[in-house]
Amino acid sequence: MVLEKKIMLEKMTYREVPEAVKESNGIVIIPCGVLEAHGPYLPVNVDTLYTVETVTRAANEVGVVVAPTIPYGNVKQQMGFPGSVHIRHKTLINLVKDIGHSLVQHGFNKLLVVNGHGGNIAPLDIACEELKYETGAITCNIAIWEMAVVPKPEGSPDIDAHGGAQEASLVMAISPEDVDMESAVVGKIVIDRPPNTALWSRMAGGVGAVHLFVDSREATEYGHIGDPAFASAERGERVLRAWTNGFVEILRFLKEDKLKFRSFDGDNR
């Protein structure tokens, strides 16, 4: 059993891959993060860090294959802060599609792109939809932070979003040496905005009817939103467990072939 020994595609020999495809029932996860500033006290790989951690925990539990992580994405709005590295929407779309086509060629038929960053939603939606019609595979674009909502500690500010206490908690739980609490400051949204409006890409948390496109420097002073005082490793571990449990449910549903599409005559491409 290959997946009892390893779940990472990059660690497999080409002889092991067909067996892993069978054991995984065709499921392969493509984790997608970003390199993006997260306030003055957190590393630029926050989104990648928690995405990989959650995916690895869930994939080990269910027994599915994980492809190498895509570490770059759409972070145009954070390019004012050093260390952010942006790739264009079309670059990300083409990258995911080329990876997807290769994986389908080797027998995978359920491609799960697991995303850790709001700004990647739009390009990954396009990539997944086009892959479905071009390959016939089941494709999903999964926002890992939507797997579960974990209550905030009492007294937390209403908005705790990009680079806020929840994300700091996740880094504290996974890689505590990467948090610089001496540089931590409260991050506030410094603009007024119309009602029912989300600052794309979801910097303000939640989804609004109006997606207002802003640069991080236009909306914040330090590039993050939240109060680091409410962060802790324990909180981060609670979030990781909740997200993992939510993702495990999805993986089991797909691995047990519970997703049944209606069959119809004709070409669906």
Place this chain on the structure above:
Amino acid sequence: MVLEKKIMLEKMTYIEVPEAVKTSNGIVIIP
């Protein structure tokens, strides 16, 4: 000195990056 503690860009905060750029004399490796 940032680079004495870490060399991986992904591990740096945005505050540390300009100092790392100086110490590295502008060199960055993309493996």
